[in-house]
Amino acid sequence: MPDFLLPDLGEGLTEAAILNWHVKIGDTVKIDQIVVEVETAKAAVEVPVPFAGVVSALHGEPGQLLPVGAPLLSVGGFAEPGVTVSTTSSGSGNVLIGYGTAPTTRRKRVRRVEAPVVKAKAPGVISPFVRKMAADNGIDLAKVTATGPDGIIRRADVEALLNKPAQQDGERRIPLTGVRKVVADKLTASRREIPEATVWVDVDATELVAARVALNAKTDRPVSLLGLIARFAVAGLKKYPELNSRVEGDEIVLLRGIHLGFAAQTGRGLMVPVVRDAGELSTRDLSAAIGDRARTARDGKLAPADLTGGTFTVNNYGVFGVDGSAAIINHPEAAILGIGRIIDRPWVVGGELAVRKVCELTLAFDHRVCDGGTAGGFLRFVADCVESPVTALGDL
Numbered sequence: 001m002p003d004f005l006l007p008d009l010g011e012g013l014t015e016a017a018i019l020n021w022h023v024k025i026g027d028t029v030k031i032d033q034i035v036v037e038v039e040t041a042k043a044a045v046e047v048p049v050p051f052a053g054v055v056s057a058l059h060g061e062p063g064q065l066l067p068v069g070a071p072l073l074s075v076g077g078f079a080e081p082g083v084t085v086s087t088t089s090s091g092s093g094n095v096l097i098g099y100g101t102a103p104t105t106r107r108k109r110v111r112r113v114e115a116p117v118v119k120a121k122a123p124g125v126i127s128p129f130v131r132k133m134a135a136d137n138g139i140d141l142a143k144v145t146a147t148g149p150d151g152i153i154r155r156a157d158v159e160a161l162l163n164k165p166a167q168q169d170g171e172r173r174i175p176l177t178g179v180r181k182v183v184a185d186k187l188t189a190s191r192r193e194i195p196e197a198t199v200w201v202d203v204d205a206t207e208l209v210a211a212r213v214a215l216n217a218k219t220d221r222p223v224s225l226l227g228l229i230a231r232f233a234v235a236g237l238k239k240y241p242e243l244n245s246r247v248e249g250d251e252i253v254l255l256r257g258i259h260l261g262f263a264a265q266t267g268r269g270l271m272v273p274v275v276r277d278a279g280e281l282s283t284r285d286l287s288a289a290i291g292d293r294a295r296t297a298r299d300g301k302l303a304p305a306d307l308t309g310g311t312f313t314v315n316n317y318g319v320f321g322v323d324g325s326a327a328i329i330n331h332p333e334a335a336i337l338g339i340g341r342i343i344d345r346p347w348v349v350g351g352e353l354a355v356r357k358v359c360e361l362t363l364a365f366d367h368r369v370c371d372g373g374t375a376g377g378f379l380r381f382v383a384d385c386v387e388s389p390v391t392a393l394g395d396l
Contacts, residue, residue: 003059003071004049009040009304016040017065017178027055029075036072039178039268043307044300051075061148064155065177133158179269190331194247198326199375200362203383204349205342209357211389215283226262226316226339227287232385233314233337234258234278234286235396240378242370243335244311252369261310261330262290263317264297271297272330274310283393318342324360334369337382338362359386 006016016038023035032048035055039045057074060066130153134141139161141153148154163173176184190196208228216222237244237258245254260278264271273293278286296302313330318341327338340360347356363379385392 002051003074004035004051006038006066006068006070006072007047008068009038009045015065015067016045018060018062019044020062021058023055023058023073025055025058029053029055038066040304043302043304044268045304047072049073049075059152061154061156130155130158137162179271183270186331187328190329194329194331195367196329196364197367197372197375198362198364199372199379200324200360201379201383202358202360203386204347204356205359205386206357208386208389209342211393221284221288223284223287224291225342226314227283227290228389229316229337229339229382229386230260230262230278230290230314231283231286231396232382232389232392233312234260235385235392236378236381237312238279239381240370240374242374243365243378245334245369246311246332247334247366247368255311257311259309259311260286261313261333262294263313263315264294266298266300268300271302271307272310272313273297273302273306274308276309283396313337314339318359324362327362327364329364329366333366335363335365335375335378337379338364361386 009016019037019039021036023029023033029035029049029052031050031052034046035049036047037044038047053075055073056076057071059071059073066072131141133139133155134144137158139158144153144157144161146153147157159175174180208225212223212225212228241254242252244258245252247253257277258279259274259276261272261274264273273296275281275286275289275293278289281289293302293306296306310330310333312333313336315325315327315336316339317325317327318339321341323340323343325338325340327336329336338361340362342357342359344355345358346353347358348354349356361379361383363375365375
């Protein structure tokens with residue numbers, strides 16, 4: 001009876017949490033059938049099984065964190081006698097969404113390979129992660145009450161002991177895992193390594209709002225306000241390429257492509273989907289790409305590759321009803337553009353007081369890659385585009 005082990009999901013990931021099972025004990029499964037959805041530190045991933053047969057055991061429950069190489073499920077009684085598929089990275093017909101599969105040039109006969117069977121040892125712990133958690137916290141596994149199948153000690157069992165004092169005090173502890181931990185690590189690295197500075201400016205966005213209305217008249221491809229400002233930011237990066245860079249050791253690396261990230265709040269926490277080669281897209285195409293990735297992020301279907309490789313980030317915190325924010329740079333990038341809410345404010349136009357739609361733009365930048373002149377020039381360029389969008393779009 002082979003065990004299907006949690007495969008190496010790539011991107012440097014070493015563990016994943018079970019989100020939900022698509023099968024139960026006793027179900028018959030086919031090769032490449034999706035059996036479980038797991039959450040890595042970067043995305044939710046649907047995992048296909050490389051065996052055919054009958055599910056005899058599920059090694060984990062929703063919410064449980066498993067290290068790469070730990071058993072996911074056990075399969076017995078192959079539905080296709082004499083044929084099985086290894087759990088190594090040689091690839092199969094299906095792939096883990098967003099990770100790809102190994103290329104093949106010709107079909108080869110597959111020999112039967114006996115998959116390694118991992119058995120629980122006393123005191124009933126399968127997961128190396130659970131053993132490490134217990135050891136790090138000085139917990140004797142022999143004293144832990146097991147709630148898993150066949151007396152298996154689960155992560156939740158160890159956490160129950162760790163959380164007892166907090167529960168008695170009426171407190172609640174939320175482990176920093178998955179996406180939340182990745183975000184925490186990046187923010188910590190940003191504050192620790194990047195000497196950032198912030199500049200900001202209030203802009204008259206009245207014409208921007210009007211331009212969007214005009215652009216969206218009689219079209220099935222509407223442009224969002226974020227899409228417009230993102231297009232201006234991309235144009236600004238071409239004029240001020242120092243902000244599309246990163247610091248590596250004692251060198252500033254000016255990057256060729258502009259891969260635009262944007263902050264998106266989802267049910268799984270803050271994510272930064274990336275639109276690759278944003279500098280090559282039209283305004284409508286860029287706006288559509290941002291909208292598509294935002295919806296995919298909210299649905300929890302982004303692939304890990306869609307969350308990596310960004311070179312500059314825009315953050316529309318105005319959707320939360322706030323005017324400004326000292327945003328933290330998305331490490332290892334060099335800058336982040338923040339966009340506040342657009343509201344009616346008194347504004348002087350042609351020497352007279354008027355009510356205009358005003359927005360605050362902020363730019364947090366790595367002071368190692370440029371000085372205030374470059375940062376201010378970029379921000380002023382974007383602000384001018386917002387205030388005169390028709391002229392700006394005509395020149396882009």
